[in-house]
Amino acid sequence: MRKWKRVETDQGPRFRSTLAPHEAALLRSLVSSVVGMLDDREASSPADELEQITGMRTGNATPPDDATMARLLPDFFRQQREHPAGSAVAESLNAALRSLHEPEIIDAKRESAQQLLESCPADGGKFELTEEQAGAWIAAVNDVRLSLGAMLQIGPEGPDRLPSEHPLAGHLDVYQWLTVLQEYLVLALMGQM
Template sequence: MDTAEGTRFRSALAAHEATLLKSLVNSLVDMLVDRESSSPTDELEELTGMRTGHTAPPDDDTMARLLPDFFRPQHDHPAGSRTAESLNSALRSLHEPEIIDAKRHACQRLLDTLPAGGGRFEIAEDDAHCWAACVNDIRLALGTMLEIGPDGPDHLPAEHPMAGHLDVYQWLTVLQEYLVLGLMGKR
């Protein structure tokens, strides 16, 4: 809906959906805070105030999916694969704090606009972009945990310990699709 203040998006969530989404966002924020707080101290940062982050990628597959390398090493690179590793280390150190900040900001905007007990709500276009980014990050994290690849899984047996998580992943996929379509102007 277009208003004098700009485009607004309307939707509704059931109470259990709002509670689940809040829990997932808080878990994502906790993961990002853990990564950020484990960053080694840097003498240059202490002297200049310029924030730096880790130089090595996360050991955890889920965090590695959320904070991937900037450049993929190529074995046939003329300068060798060490050049790619060095480039990744430098870029990660310089940009990871900003990337984590952007992810945390998107999470906070979602939490700030999420109807606490469910129900109807309306968000501005900037908030809809934050919702889409945050839901995407949650899907990436959950998809990594479920080992979802191009070939699925589309279904898990009811007795599988992650069966409920797959249902949540699929619900998030639908939520993300609606956000993206809305942002693309398809009402």
């Protein structure tokens, strides 16, 4: 991947870059995998009779069991200190907020992913994004990074490197590549590239 280049046009800024064929294929595959995980999560939502009557969508009230999905769809509320009533208050609040907002969050993540998939050249090469598409790329790439980060158990302390014989060493390289792709696009959006 080459650095992003910001170009001012009559229709607003455009962001240009080039992806090698293997980079485009990898990015498209990873984003499609995240969409598949979101689709599975949405499909696991219990049927709600009120939704059928009112048309108001609801989602799962329980957090995901999978660490990757839990990272993509975290709790809304975390207690800062122990509540006298125990953790039931936070769990109840999270369940209510999750069931109300998770469908919209999944839709937004899916929309960003779809914009990336539509604008990413299937066989690599030069391409150009609008400001809206660039924002969608940042969101979709972030979701992939969150997924990989959960799998690699990346926290504030790293890891920066894994031994080459480690089974996840290649995944860490991909995570770092996505970090650079996202960072350079953010800088281009801010007009700093």
